[in-house]
Amino acid sequence: MAGSETKAGNASHPLTDDELVRMDAYWRAANYLSIGQIYLLDNPLLEEPLKLSHTKPRLLGHWGTAPGLNLIYVHLNRVIKARDLNMIYITGPGHGAPGILANTYLEGTYSEIYPSVSADRKGMTRLFRQFSFPGGIPSHTAPETPGSIHEGGELGYSLSHAFGAAFDNPDLIVACVVGDGEAEIGPAATAWHSNKFLNPASDGAVLPILHLNGYKIANPTVLARIGDRELLSLFAGYGYEPLLVDGQDPLVVHQAMAQKVDYALDRIRTIQEDARSGRASARPTWPMIILRTPKGWTCPPEVDGLKLEGYWRAHQVPFAELASKPEHLKLLEQWMKSYRPGELFDHNGSLKPELAELAPKGLRRMGANPHANGGLLMKNLQLPDYADYAMTVPLPGAVMGEATRRLGDFLRDVMIANRAQGNFRVFGPDETVSNRLGAILEATDRTWEAERFDYDDHLSPDGRVMEILSEHTCQGWLEGYLLTGRHGFFSCYEAFIHIVDSMFNQHAKWLKVSKEIPWRRPIASLNILLTSHVWRQDHNGFSHQDPGFIDHVVNKKASIVRVYLPPDANSLLYIADQCLRSRDKVNVIIAGKQPNPQWLDMDAAINHCRAGIGIWEWASNDQGSEPDVVMACAGDVPTIETLAAVEILDEHLPDLKVRVINVVDLMTLQPREEHPVGLSTRDFDTLFTTDRPIIFAFHGYPWLIHRLCYRRTNHDNLHVRGYKEEGTTTTPFDMAVLNDLDRFHLVMDVVDRVPSLGASGAYLKQRMRDRLTEHKRYIERVGQDMPDIRDWKWAGRQKTS
């Protein structure tokens, strides 16, 4: 396309004069549109003198990072076209959405998805008006934004999302901008190490671009003030080849950027070709770009005598008070006109054709790339029949089993069945084997691109078990993997899942909004298995005991969140299968890894889990009548303690009618009006009665059950035991005792709530107190639980009515 009059590009100046001029114009168009979105309601082309009525009464949005984001976008467009690349763009500083929206509008994607925002004056007016405007679109790169898989409102997760997107996508290049101080954030600071988990042969590439524009909200960024020596050393230390692009003169920066982007893509190609042809086996040093340009680049250098361009004041709206300061309105007009809109848009308001042709076409446009709408590409998992992994349970409680070990067998075969389509990985902070999911390692290795030694244990570059001691990175990788249309499973110590509370929030919010956007296709759910849970952290002690993630999760939209507490191995298998089939949800499964009595054969488990809640007839003796007491339980340890209590009651108070209810799907407890799986009032009342005492043994903090049930008829009779923040290094049973969740306390609770028991109740209560004293003495002498506690197995009810 370069006319004969243009100087040809070369290695240090790869852009011809014509390219340079047109790319700069395209960049100016993106900048112009970015500002327009922040400021204007009307007069988008500034065809008439700018009046206050053309501007928004509330000015909302962020300018500072936009010119840099726009520069990167334009330069990526160039190489996508030149090299026919399959590329997506992750905007770390998602508040720079005006730039991303401008670019998806310029490339045509935006108008295709949102036809009313057309490529003309009228559409441009809509583009400007809708931004950060009631009834319009958000101020960040939200689900509404074409080409985005990353909201970026909360900084810190762009790089882990980018690597998650790149895994198993060998043709994809994920450009990821880290900027506006994001690099200071812990999860970002460790996510750079993801390059030790990326296989150049079978994964795609990530091109990180550190946008070092000097400032965050009101302060310099740390990395902008450490000098080039430390800066380059840091990224070399992270294992990258840093390429510095530095400048303030657009035309100089364009040439430098084009050169470094070309170099980076050459390096990526070479690295991939070497790995894929078997020429290289060592971990490559991937390129990354450090782009150092002024914050708010190209805005007025000063306003009201105060420094603006290249300073933190340009972070959000560079200047406001348009009504009270007419000179600001004038300044805005001058500023916008400095981009020479007449050169960029025709009289209809459409981008001029010689600029429009700079954008890639069709699905190569970053706003249209289907990887950023992962549901489009998602293939269903091939799932073996979970029933094949069932434990044989001839009678409830007759056998012992480790629930997560069974799950490991199932996941191993899920791994095998989907090896060919390469769309399943499991994630965890170094705990896959500790959580007894080790069978997966029979089918694949742990992903490891760093140094290996011959005595290493299941480490290889093409492993699909991803372990790094960073819950943030595990979660971020998985989110990126799911958002680009794949499937996964995250297992974590229960207490430390709180590390990703805020990431969970952001993902749940993304899913909630995505479901409201017609063009966003459903993606696989985020499945989190919490094991090594509160009741079995007796050896690590108090710091490892926290069941509160459920409380956090249930604050999010009912349409998004599910919480499962399968009581044994077969129910865990069924639930895991369901979770792997579900879409657009966050599923939290809590299941222990220790040997426990098994209650349900596969059929019983299926029926029980389908209902989500139910009476365990075989443990109850109220058949055909109203019970004297309802003993409810949710979670594996509470289930054991409840059944042990039932056995004690049966021995001592055989006439007491006890109904045992087990809850697998915690959300069934909520009213149907509040949650789609909630029980109707009638069903709840049928289960829990309307007037009998309920002793509820719960896995988590007890008040959560009240919060879910406070509208239920029989709530006043609901008495919940759970973790009340007592614990230390002790025995497993003592953990229950410290929190009054043990069988002895549960029996005492029953006695307290069924007044008719009289003297036999009082006698039993004293027995229980004696047993507790005996327990305490025993463990402090011997160091482990009493044999009849340790070896307890459900012997079945001795009598049923």
Added chain:
Amino acid sequence: MAGSETKAGNASHPLTDDELVRMDAYWRAANYLSIGQIYLLDNPLLEEPLKLSHTKPRLLGHWGTAPGLNLIYVHLNRVIKARDLNMIYITGPGHGAPGILANTYLEGTYSEIYPSVSADRKGMTRLFRQFSFPGGIPSHTAPETPGSIHEGGELGYSLSHAFGAAFDNPDLIVACVVGDGEAEIGPAATAWHSNKFLNPASDGAVLPILHLNGYKIANPTVLARIGDRELLSLFAGYGYEPLLVDGQDPLVVHQAMAQKVDYALDRIRTIQEDARSGRASARPTWPMIILRTPKGWTCPPEVDGLKLEGYWRAHQVPFAELASKPEHLKLLEQWMKSYRPGELFDHNGSLKPELAELAPKGLRRMGANPHANGGLLMKNLQLPDYADYAMTVPLPGAVMGEATRRLGDFLRDVMIANRAQGNFRVFGPDETVSNRLGAILEATDRTWEAERFDYDDHLSPDGRVMEILSEHTCQGWLEGYLLTGRHGFFSCYEAFIHIVDSMFNQHAKWLKVSKEIPWRRPIASLNILLTSHVWRQDHNGFSHQDPGFIDHVVNKKASIVRVYLPPDANSLLYIADQCLRSRDKVNVIIAGKQPNPQWLDMDAAINHCRAGIGIWEWASNDQGSEPDVVMACAGDVPTIETLAAVEILDEHLPDLKVRVINVVDLMTLQPREEHPVGLSTRDFDTLFTTDRPIIFAFHGYPWLIHRLCYRRTNHDNLHVRGYKEEGTTTTPFDMAVLNDLDRFHLVMDVVDRVPSLGASGAYLKQRMRDRLTEHKRYIERVGQDMPDIRDWKWAGRQKTS
């Protein structure tokens, strides 16, 4: 002390032969005691052949990191003595507690604090038995551990704690071990940048020691597998001078370690002297040590034919099954005897005197250093009279004010009043000014040791406002600062405080246990101000809207947590003052920064906040009678909407008797049996009645109020409005509308709950629906709220009965 026969030390071999031999013996003693704690119940000196009955039935604990921790401890002891240093030791891998406990026992601190664990055979037996044993002590460096301010159960926060301890402690050196994969964790990965915030003139020093022992639980660590070039480059990039100590031969490692530790301390002294004498102004390159030794160093190389020493298998209990495998018992005995206990302990079981003298004396011992029991050193803050900062509020609602701006004035003067004692800092992720606390910058600057330019805004090395875009680092610094006896204040966007959910958990757990330990002195509370809250994140949108931190906080022990929702500036001043005076708590204050009507003059604010909850008589018209409806509110925006609703009700239904209750201290809602500040049943019933409808407008998720009130008499009539996870970029009032918390919905709620209103109620409801429609149309046309909403001020009740 070196005998004439020993070779003198020199620069590359600083230890004399005698020193070397004795230090190695001391180290062997620490290793021996570490193993003993994990394995033994009795026969501590192995004076008789080891029998199964001498060992613990459950083997719990972590060996892998202990020999490294012990080596470091011994070497720090040497320089503490040689240089009379004031030093504390932070154990990142807190599961290495056996090593720390061993060392505090060897140095004598442990027996002083716990006399029954005496420095003899009997005491050693107790030391072994109590570890990870029921009724004993935790498996981590918990509050029970002398010299510890860091539990280390959840990895990632050691470095930020260390820097927090060093700030304003110019004579203190904080040795901080980062190990067992902790460096992979996000918060740790960014905490290295704390060196850009440490002033060598007025702060102490941190000596980071990366213990690169190769493995975490079941995997290599990333940093152990990136090669020396990247490793050294990474830490040079973080701004340190890395000093590598690498080896497997103890005697060689001792010399190398001594040499590097000497060099590091020389460098620290030089850096400090240069800064303090004014010779240097540039940020120094602080030393750090990389100690590369085998995991589980000195344990058997193999067990059952599997690699053990230098491998992940040595992480926890290196081998177990002592009952079923007699050869394991034998191996344990051989292993322990390999340390030659007879050379280390005399026939009473006391450490031999020539070894004991290697430890520092008195408060120089790291287990006895008072900085690690910060309450010992804590000086009360000098607090100006908060009433001096009060807004004049002639009538409720008569004036507007920004609550946090007033607080800023107060905090500025707190800063000034405590400048001399240097024990107060404020922390926040780049939001101090944005949160309108900018007045503090009149008294001090932002801490900044990195590059500065002449146009920088309030940056200086001795600033006391600590801003880094890392909530983790802010929280970690503050925790370290508090735990060493100082005071602070953390302000944060409400949604993003979830980033530190897990850190909050750990700190709250630390406080809970500390309060149970007599020798731990009370420390200043952790004060968190949440502003830029859910209702005023209309401009940033959905990702910035999450009020769930309160839900998370209230799961922790009632004795530790407080949640305050002051409705205006004067109440915020009172609450802030109270929080700064309180001890051993986490105080969460939620208060907006926007201009809002002010309700209470200072006297009224004091009375209201002292009670924590109360009837606002001036807004109620039920004087002397039972109300028809109770309108309760908690939080600034809910208070405004409630009062606006009251005004509407007053105009349209003047005979309706309304009682307005405002809640400042959320914990008053809990029953007194559950929380020390909870209202008695009688007081609650007096306020809320036993049978009238309650419309409760709440700042957070509505179900939290139910969870707090479910046992209250009138709970069935409680109807709560709050954030129900709806939001986007819109107007402030529309945020309330989207969540049914606005005045119009509240009025409709009243109509729905007071059936006697009949036709006038129905008419009013229709009016409210019309107003909502009008609102929606207006904001989508104009882009801001209707003037009567925007400019609403409480005009007082037109009639009172």
